[in-house]
Amino acid sequence: MHLTSPWVPRLADSSASPVDRLVSALADDILEGQLDTGDRLPAHRDLADRLRIGVGTVTKAYKVLERRGLVRSVKGSGMFVALAQTRRGPLIDLSRNAPPMVMTTRLLTRTLMAIARRVDSGLFNDYPPIGGHDEHRRLLARWFAGLGMDTDPQHLLLTGGAHHSVSLALSAICNPSGTLFTEAQTYPGVIALARHQRIPIVGVPMDGEGIVPEALDQLLAVRQPGPAVLYVTPTMQNPTTATMGLVRRQDIVAVCRRHDIMIIEDDVYTLFANPELPPLAMLAPERTFYANSMSKTLNPTLRIGGLIAPATMFAQTEEALRATAIMVSPLSCAVMEQWLTDGTAETISQAIQDESKRRVALALSILGDRMQAPDQRGYHVWLPMSTHEALQLEHEAKGLGILITPPASTAANPGPSANSGVRLCLGAPPIADLRTALSSIARLQPGMPSTI
Missing domain, CATH: 3.40.640.10 (Type I PLP-dependent aspartate aminotransferase-like (Major domain))
Known part of the structure; x- marks a missing residue:
């Protein structure tokens, strides 16, 4: 016997298509924690009848949510919430545009000792x-x-x-x-x-x-x-x-x-x-x-x-x-x-350039052509997309415990823009966290590979 779904079916209040309205409603409720990992979702036919939409609409919406890693299909049992609510744990911050951390405790100690020996009071x-x-x-x-x-x-x-x-x-x-x-x-x-x-x-x-x-x-x-x-x-x-x-x-x-x-x-x-x-x-x-x-x-x-x-x-x-x-x-x-x-500045600068190159290459391997590949060395990348998609990605990434630059914060003119997108800052997180965050963002974006 199938478990009853705890979700109260609804469509998001917007002028979008029924598929997008259903995706938005379910995604919001999952990301806000109203549904827990493992909760069963309504069966296709049952949900279609209750919302007075086509079964094909439900199927398309579930597929979109599955690509984003929010739900998973279990053969013979139905559709279940797949998102672990990691937002309650440590966040991975891709919103701070800082250079990679290459200064070690040993380097800092050596610097301060050198200053102490020659400092001018x-x-x-x-x-x-x-x-x-x-x-x-x-x-x-x-x-x-x-x-x-x-x-x-x-x-x-x-x-x-x-x-x-x-x-x-x-x-x-x-x-x-x-x-x-x-x-x-x-x-x-x-x-x-x-x-x-x-x-x-x-x-x-x-x-x-x-x-x-x-x-x-x-x-x-x-x-x-x-x-x-x-x-x-x-x-x-x-x-x-x-x-x-x-x-x-x-x-x-x-x-x-x-x-x-x-x-x-x-x-x-x-x-x-x-x-x-x-x-x-x-x-x-x-x-x-x-x-x-x-x-x-x-x-x-x-x-x-x-x-x-x-x-x-x-x-x-x-x-x-x-x-x-x-x-x-x-x-x-x-x-x-x-x-x-003493030459430390040149050493640090080169180390930052080398690490930045490695991180941009990692981002390109995960995000593919959805990322605008920079032709200079740096430690932030850009994902061009519509204003609506950018806001949605920010919201869904936050639900996964990933902070990205708020799209509205970089827009000189408010409202939809032909130049809109999302900035991802690669320098601050440890490399393992960066890989996890980029892979999660890839799963949230249709057309991106989910693994590298």
């Missing part, structure tokens, strides 16, 4: 100059040069990270009467900054290389009066991984010159210099704020960033820095100085 006994000590600015400028950005250290300001750098640039250029233009899908932090400063945002359509120059040109031609600025990540764009080629970079600069607007270039995902892909700040130094940091390339807790401002904007940017931060942590500066002088 004056570094900890007084405020540094606004913008940082000259030696630290020289060291960071040399690091940036190794990434392809040459600058005079006197034109560089030390900040509390790239996010702080972007905030300074935005406040120096724009105000609530201005407009921020950015990629249709962009860094969640810049969206939060613009909203905090009450600066309107305009998302510009994208293609495989990022912002489309013609679309930017058209939007700038009809922009509202007031100051305008373009925020852009030309290399390994966050979240889509798009990288601008040289011609695209030149075209974007030409459009900004034609409309006489400033540029904020976020270069935190450039892991090595590429002479064929110079920063926008090298192509248009008179109008580009260049923001970078060591937290993405070396270690997330090394909160030291640098902002290179155009000469005509340097004084007011320095004033903005004075108003928002007195100093960067002296200990962080000491660690930076030690790593940049």
